[in-house]
Amino acid sequence: xxxxxxxxxxxxxxxxxxxxxxxxxxxxxxxxxxxxxxxxxxxxxxxxxxxxxxxxxxxxxxxxxxxxxxxxxxxxxxxxxxxxxxxxxxxxxxxxxxxxxxxxxxxxxxxxxxxxxxxxxxxxxxxxxxxxxxxxxxxxxxxxxxxxxxxxxxxxxxxxxxxxxxxxxxxxxxxxxxxxxxxxxxxxxxxxxxxxxxxxxxxxxxxxxxxxxxxxxxxxxxxxxxxxxxxxxxxxxxxxxxxxxxxxxxxxxxxxxxxxxxxxxxxxxxxxxxxxxxxxxxxxxxxxxxxxxxxxxxxxxxxxxxxxxxxxxxxxxxxxxxxxxxxxxxxxxxxxxxxxxxxxxxxxxxxxxxxxxxxxxxxxxxxxxxxxxxxxxxxxxxxxxxxxxxxxxxxxxxxxxxxxxxxxxxxxxxxxxxxxxxxxx
Amino acid sequence: xxxxxxxxxxxxxxxxxxxxxxxxxxxxxxxxxxxxxxxxxxxxxxxxxxxxxxxxxxxxxxxxxxxxxxxxxxxxxxxxxxxxxxxxxxxx
Numbered sequence: 272x273x274x275x276x277x278x279x280x281x282x283x284x285x286x287x288x289x290x291x292x293x294x295x296x297x298x299x300x301x302x303x304x305x306x307x308x309x310x311x312x313x314x315x316x317x318x319x320x321x322x323x324x325x326x327x328x329x330x331x332x333x334x335x336x337x338x339x340x341x342x343x344x345x346x347x348x349x350x351x352x353x354x355x356x357x358x359x360x361x362x363x364x365x366x367x368x369x370x371x372x373x374x375x376x377x378x379x380x381x382x383x384x385x386x387x388x389x390x391x392x393x394x395x396x397x398x399x400x401x402x403x404x405x406x407x408x409x410x411x412x413x414x415x416x417x418x419x420x421x422x423x424x425x426x427x428x429x430x431x432x433x434x435x436x437x438x439x440x441x442x443x444x445x446x447x448x449x450x451x452x453x454x455x456x457x458x459x460x461x462x463x464x465x466x467x468x469x470x471x472x473x474x475x476x477x478x479x480x481x482x483x484x485x486x487x488x489x490x491x492x493x494x495x496x497x498x499x500x501x502x503x504x505x506x507x508x509x510x511x512x513x514x515x516x517x518x519x520x521x522x523x524x525x526x527x528x529x530x531x532x533x534x535x536x537x538x539x540x541x542x543x544x545x546x547x548x549x550x551x552x553x554x555x556x557x558x559x560x561x562x563x564x565x566x567x568x569x570x571x572x573x574x575x576x577x578x579x580x581x582x583x584x585x586x587x588x589x590x591x592x593x594x595x596x597x598x599x600x601x602x603x604x605x606x607x608x609x610x611x612x613x614x615x616x617x618x619x620x621x622x623x624x625x626x627x628x629x630x631x632x633x634x635x636x637x638x639x640x641x642x643x644x645x646x647x648x649x650x651x652x653x654x655x656x657x658x659x660x661x662x663x664x665x666x667x668x669x670x671x672x673x674x675x676x677x678x679x680x681x682x683x684x685x686x687x688x689x690x691x692x693x694x695x696x
Numbered sequence: 697x698x699x700x701x702x703x704x705x706x707x708x709x710x711x712x713x714x715x716x717x718x719x720x721x722x723x724x725x726x727x728x729x730x731x732x733x734x735x736x737x738x739x740x741x742x743x744x745x746x747x748x749x750x751x752x753x754x755x756x757x758x759x760x761x762x763x764x765x766x767x768x769x770x771x772x773x774x775x776x777x778x779x780x781x782x783x784x785x786x787x788x
Binding site: 310358360361412451479522525 | 710780
């Protein structure tokens with residue numbers, strides 16, 4: 272499942288150690304080397320775009336049907352070794368659905384032997400008692416299990432599958448095998464009003480960590496933005512419910528509430544700046560400074576079939592493109608906050624304004640900020656949506672489910688399904 | 697101050713992993729989708745939290761290793777902080 276990135280388009284601020292208050296999901300402050308660039312501490316392997324689910328908010332590229340063959344086991348193992356040698360230590364195994372890969376167990380075993388901390392990011396579909404045991408023996412450290420909702424009907428509607436019962440069984444397996452229990456639920460207009468029930472479900476399952484990740488609008492979520500963007504009132508209610516729940520459970524359960532940045536006035540410090548700590552590898556071997564970066568024009572992303580990780584990370588033009596501040600335009604270039612948020616998200620700047628060098632329009636200093644406030648205003652007018660996709664003012668285009676056939680339509684240029692940037696709703 | 701008895705035996709909490717990372721020249725604490733880079737003091741304390749040694753033994757070891765005295769307050773404060781953050785847990 273690819274609903275939310277492991278470090279997120281909302282990477283927590285760098286943290287220190289003792290005495291300071293570490294941000295819960297922080298990675299250490301970027302280290303400087305002779306290159307003036309720190310190592311890729313976070314490695315995300317998107318092992319496949321294949322997925323049994325069809326989630327409407329998936330961040331995978333809408334044209335995924337157009338990508339080349341998946342890397343072979345030996346290629347992935349080489350990537351693991353090269354990245355670990357550079358200092359990568361947190362490993363996310365994602366997709367698509369990583370359990371679709373039959374070589375998941377040997378990949379985990381290799382990563383464990385290399386010293387990675389291994390996170391499996393999954394819908395749970397394809398997990399069995401046998402595989403769970405094999406993964407444990409291979410050295411898997413934790414499983415992040417996605418749910419679409421606390422209710423079977425909406426879970427199954429949003430993923431266009433009957434998976435709720437299966438996921439519940441996998442949650443029990445995770446607990447039985449002694450893994451930390453991490454639940455991930457992507458929030459949006461259709462389920463955000465159920466946050467209280469979602470948190471109660473997580474508590475009943477014995478979750479230690481819960482990620483309430485408001486949808487980030489890339490890939491399929493971008494196509495479906497008009498259906499998914501909540502109203503401000505919905506968001507405020509969800510935050511209040513989460514706050515009260517936190518007060519009740521204390522530190523028994525860590526709850527990460529990933530704020531939907533469309534409602535903010537400053538952008539997220541996306542990836543701590545592209546090329547600073549995060550390296551993602553797509554199923555076909557494309558190396559990316561962020562898992563959505565495929566969409567950026569002119570980046571010429573390198574491929575692990577052609578170059579080693581060291582050359583990709585330190586030397587490739589794509590990974591150096593957004594390092595430092597030379598690429599910035601006004602208002603970022605002279606902004607005192609540029610070292611804090613790095614101008615926000617390049618993909619969002621591109622999707623909304625057509626230029627990845629622009630300030631992220633979430634920022635109210637951006638001359639394009641009205642694009643964001645207009646989208647939020649339309650969400651307000653749409654009123655409170657009923658589950659089953661019947662908002663009071665229905666968006667023109669129906670919900671698009673992530674699907675191979677639809678992806679082929681995107682590739683072949685069906686204009687109703689494309690993900691062209693700028694001004695789309 | 698911290699309420700941590702000298703006889704408590706702290707251990708790295710279940711689901712967490714502490715390891716030395718040469719690339720960062722630091723101990724790092726790894727947990728689901730997160731990582732904390734420890735400073736050298738925290739690394740020195742936490743790497744001794746094996747669930748076998750008591751807080752008093754850890755203090756004695758640190759004082760001997762670094763030629764210092766009076767570390768018990770600092771160690772207890774760190775253990776309290778790490779317990780609160782669920783980096784450490786106490787073993788019997």
